[in-house]
Amino acid sequence: MSYADVNGVSLYHEEHGSGQPLILLHGGLGSGEMYGPILPTLAAGRRVITVDLQAHGHTADVDRPLRYETLGDDVAGLIEHLGLAQVDLMGYSFGAAAALRATIQHPHLVRRLVIASIPYRRDGWYPESLAGMDQMGAQLAGMLMRSPVYDSYARVAPRVEDFPVLLDKTGELLRRDYDWSAEIATITAPVMLVYADADAVRPAHIVEFYALLGGGLRDANWDGSLRPVARLAVLPGHTHYGIFASADLPAAVVPFLDAESLEPPPPMGT
Numbered sequence: 001m002s003y004a005d006v007n008g009v010s011l012y013h014e015e016h017g018s019g020q021p022l023i024l025l026h027g028g029l030g031s032g033e034m035y036g037p038i039l040p041t042l043a044a045g046r047r048v049i050t051v052d053l054q055a056h057g058h059t060a061d062v063d064r065p066l067r068y069e070t071l072g073d074d075v076a077g078l079i080e081h082l083g084l085a086q087v088d089l090m091g092y093s094f095g096a097a098a099a100l101r102a103t104i105q106h107p108h109l110v111r112r113l114v115i116a117s118i119p120y121r122r123d124g125w126y127p128e129s130l131a132g133m134d135q136m137g138a139q140l141a142g143m144l145m146r147s148p149v150y151d152s153y154a155r156v157a158p159r160v161e162d163f164p165v166l167l168d169k170t171g172e173l174l175r176r177d178y179d180w181s182a183e184i185a186t187i188t189a190p191v192m193l194v195y196a197d198a199d200a201v202r203p204a205h206i207v208e209f210y211a212l213l214g215g216g217l218r219d220a221n222w223d224g225s226l227r228p229v230a231r232l233a234v235l236p237g238h239t240h241y242g243i244f245a246s247a248d249l250p251a252a253v254v255p256f257l258d259a260e261s262l263e264p265p266p267p268m269g270t
Contacts, residue, residue: 007074007077014049016047017043021082022049023088024095025094025095028170032052035050041254049087061159065169065173068100068101071102076102076109089102090113096118100118112192113187114191116195120209121179121181122176124205134174141167190256192230192252196234196235197235197236199239199243210230215232225265228264231256
């Protein structure tokens, strides 16, 4: 358990296991402890680093808005602070957006990227999900203080009184429009997309995201020689709100992280 001072933020992080480093980024209003149920599986053969992003968990807020781009820079700063040449990076929802931005903005630092339950464009969310995001703010503090979300926050937050501020900053972030389609095409690291079959992200958008990464554009050929490097997993029986703690998540992701090569085999006869 430690703190790293990067970009004016003191980022709390924990390390578990040893081997190839894997950084985990949590969902909105959460913290690294969200991954507790699957942490032993992920850390069995690698060095897992959980991070509490700005204003979340043990990490105090600072005088700047929440922006995925800034959070991506924070993650890059942590990687460099730890003296790591390259890491695998996995994020869920809010953390997936930060992981995606870190990969786009600092491509040399990311070996493989796992994106769980986030669209690359704001309208990839279902309309009812967007409506909920539009309502996020300090006015919900009273209601949320009776929820497990607040219980987790209050247990570790350095300034519990900042909870309404976090809600306002989160709401302001979630209402911002974005479209990262042009930048997705610049990603060179192998990417795996993971979604629940009842996710908050529209299935049609998931397919579009996979296509931007070169997936789902044609048959892979009988020998797999035209298989894309990108991977896509849709986990059955899950929703956006519980996929991060499911044993099905590491079961899908670990083979992607452990594979010696993700390049398709050469065509037969060559």
